Amino acid sequence: LVELCTHPHIQQRLRPELPKTNAEDPTWEQLSSTTDFPYLDAVTHEIMRMHPPVDEGTRIAKEDDVFPLSTPISLSSSTPEKLTTSVVVPKGTLVSVPITCVNRSNVLWGPDAKSFKPERDGSGIPKPAKEISGHRHLPTFSDGPKICLGKGFALTEVKVILSFLIRHYIFEFEGGAGNIPKIALHQSILPRPKVEDQDGARVPLRVKKVE
Numbered sequence: 001l002v003e004l005c006t007h008p009h010i011q012q013r014l015r016p017e018l019p020k021t022n023a024e025d026p027t028w029e030q031l032s033s034t035t036d037f038p039y040l041d042a043v044t045h046e047i048m049r050m051h052p053p054v055d056e057g058t059r060i061a062k063e064d065d066v067f068p069l070s071t072p073i074s075l076s077s078s079t080p081e082k083l084t085t086s087v088v089v090p091k092g093t094l095v096s097v098p099i100t101c102v103n104r105s106n107v108l109w110g111p112d113a114k115s116f117k118p119e120r121d122g123s124g125i126p127k128p129a130k131e132i133s134g135h136r137h138l139p140t141f142s143d144g145p146k147i148c149l150g151k152g153f154a155l156t157e158v159k160v161i162l163s164f165l166i167r168h169y170i171f172e173f174e175g176g177a178g179n180i181p182k183i184a185l186h187q188s189i190l191p192r193p194k195v196e197d198q199d200g201a202r203v204p205l206r207v208k209k210v211e
């Protein structure tokens with residue numbers, strides 16, 4: 001909702017795609033599909049890219065390994081600078097997968113990586129991002145044999161709630177359209193948005209019923 005208030009044009013574009021009345025309630029199958037409500041699907045996945053609820057994944061190396069790097073990096077502060085093209089990972093090393101950083105990386109997602117743009121979901125995904133394995137090129141739900149078992153349920157659940165809210169209500173920030181507060185991160189078990197310099201994980205919104 002914070003993103004949809006920051007970008008009212010996205011909220012406005014989403015609303016006409018959704019059914020107008022309760023009698024036309026979409027089915028779980030329709031909401032699970034990527035094609036029945038394509039913009040809702042794109043908005044939902046852009047939320048998962050920009051605001052992954054699980055910020056970081058960790059693994060412990062079961063054996064010695066060497067990770068090849070796509071771009072050489074400097075591992076020491078020595079001069080002249082020495083570049084390396086791989087990282088040695090001894091057995092037992094704690095390896096972190098910085099999910100949010102990967103999802104918002106300019107190198108992978110291009111210069112607009114840090115902008116909320118559901119439109120990128122169509123043809124706008126750059127080649128480096130396409131090489132990321134995982135659901136829709138995102139590590140948000142992890143990947144491989146330990147991929148999130150609730151992925152499909154979680155995505156459809158978000159769509160159920162979002163489609164109901166956006167269909168019935170217009171959301172804007174407390175100060176009105178164009179008055180975007182500075183949003184900060186409230187750290188708890190899961191990251192939540194808050195208004196900078198205010199207490200509590202809350203972002204007050206003004207809500208109007210769709211007539």
Ligand code: HEM
Binds near residue numbers: 057150154
């Ligand atoms: C947007 C919401 C969700 C996100 C972003 C998410 C993300 C993740 C991630 C990153 C992992 C991998 C953790 C790891 O191995 O280190 C995971 C595992 C898991 N998730 Fe989710 N999850 C979500 C919702 C759910 C829901 C709603 C359920 C259940 C209904 C669920 C069930 C599971 C289970 C059972 C695992 C463990 C899978 C295994 O280790 O084999 N998740 N999830």
